[in-house]
Amino acid sequence: MSFDSKAQNMKTEFGYWAGTVKKWFKSGLPQLEDIRPGVLDADLIRGSAPIYPDSDELVDKNIMAHFNLDPYLAKFPFDISPQFKYRTLEDNKEHRTYIDNYGLMQKAIKSSASIPMVMDYPIKNRKDFYKYRENYDDDYSGRLPENWEDLAKNLRDRDFPIRLGGNPFGFSFLGRHLMGEVGFMTTMYDDPGLIKEFNEFYLDFVMDYWSEILGSIEIDCVVILEDMAYRSGSFFSKEMFAEFMAPYYIRFIDYLRQFGIKNIIVDCDGLIDELVPLWAGIGITGIFPIEAVNDLVKIRKEFPHLQLLGGIDKKVLFADSNRKAIDGELKRILKVMKTGGYIPHIDHAVSEDVTWENFTYYRNRLNGLIDRA
Numbered sequence: 001m002s003f004d005s006k007a008q009n010m011k012t013e014f015g016y017w018a019g020t021v022k023k024w025f026k027s028g029l030p031q032l033e034d035i036r037p038g039v040l041d042a043d044l045i046r047g048s049a050p051i052y053p054d055s056d057e058l059v060d061k062n063i064m065a066h067f068n069l070d071p072y073l074a075k076f077p078f079d080i081s082p083q084f085k086y087r088t089l090e091d092n093k094e095h096r097t098y099i100d101n102y103g104l105m106q107k108a109i110k111s112s113a114s115i116p117m118v119m120d121y122p123i124k125n126r127k128d129f130y131k132y133r134e135n136y137d138d139d140y141s142g143r144l145p146e147n148w149e150d151l152a153k154n155l156r157d158r159d160f161p162i163r164l165g166g167n168p169f170g171f172s173f174l175g176r177h178l179m180g181e182v183g184f185m186t187t188m189y190d191d192p193g194l195i196k197e198f199n200e201f202y203l204d205f206v207m208d209y210w211s212e213i214l215g216s217i218e219i220d221c222v223v224i225l226e227d228m229a230y231r232s233g234s235f236f237s238k239e240m241f242a243e244f245m246a247p248y249y250i251r252f253i254d255y256l257r258q259f260g261i262k263n264i265i266v267d268c269d270g271l272i273d274e275l276v277p278l279w280a281g282i283g284i285t286g287i288f289p290i291e292a293v294n295d296l297v298k299i300r301k302e303f304p305h306l307q308l309l310g311g312i313d314k315k316v317l318f319a320d321s322n323r324k325a326i327d328g329e330l331k332r333i334l335k336v337m338k339t340g341g342y343i344p345h346i347d348h349a350v351s352e353d354v355t356w357e358n359f360t361y362y363r364n365r366l367n368g369l370i371d372r373a
Helices: 018-027 062-066 126-133 148-155 173-179 181-190 192-214 238-244 246-258 276-282 296-302 323-337 356-372
Strands: 015-017 044-046 087-091 095-099 105-109 117-120 162-165 221-225 264-267 286-288 307-312 342-346
Touching (some): 015 018, 018 044, 018 062, 018 356, 126 192, 162 192, 173 181, 181 192, 192 238, 238 246, 246 276, 296 307, 307 323, 323 342, 323 356
Parallel strands (some): 162 221, 221 264, 264 286, 307 342
Antiparallel strands (some): 015 044, 087 095, 105 117
């Protein structure tokens, strides 16, 4: 990611649906390790190494070994919730209704892995926010992983990369997580000061809390989750971004640089052509996962020093595709690979639509391109 022409690029994938891996076992993927019982087909199996050696994290060992892949950025555990006690309100054969550690009332279907339906959000107005933030204090010991000192010591000698951040921390995502999409968006008009107080509070809290982690562990990358675009474009205008998000990004980036963090990545789905110049202009160093709705080559031309991760259209690996289409996609991304600062992989988790035959051809071809580059 430093644009060093002599550096070896990573051979890696972000992750896979569990159903994809199960399907590939039947199609020829050597099975070194089974998927544990109870894992649903749409659950994410990460392409990263486990933080703990004996962790129960869903991480891939089968595909990584078969294609000699490097582990993806491992997600370092953190908790910015008010640490409410998890409560089950209803549990039957079809679904479970519960209140989670953030105070969201949610309903989850048991038959498949899907995003739960939120039935109630904890913050609806300024009064709710003031009451909600009273549940936070400056004792971060209970937010650090178990066996903290031993873990910090063990991770100093690791051979895999670590990222800090992601779900649900972001300067639009967290507010939408706690207020709901409609609540957050309308509050920017009805009570803009509340959105600013919200981001100010959580920025201060995260910086104090993460100082405990950053002071003990070398973090390779920080991820800010936003998901603030859909396939047709951004949820936010540039004026909204400038008023409600940019000031907090700038402070946060300055804070991270004091700890020597060089890779500051925004995680955003959808069409981001309106957003890329806004992030690049305030010091964000990279974007993930560059979904296929975007023009990867164009982004690189316009922002030659912006780090990119992902960008490979998984649809060229579906059953109705062919090797010519796969070669065409690899030819396209090779242009970006040659400029550096780009880790190529499929634009999100690999779904069940991707066939084992097509994935095998794609991954072997991409590995070869990386070796020759």
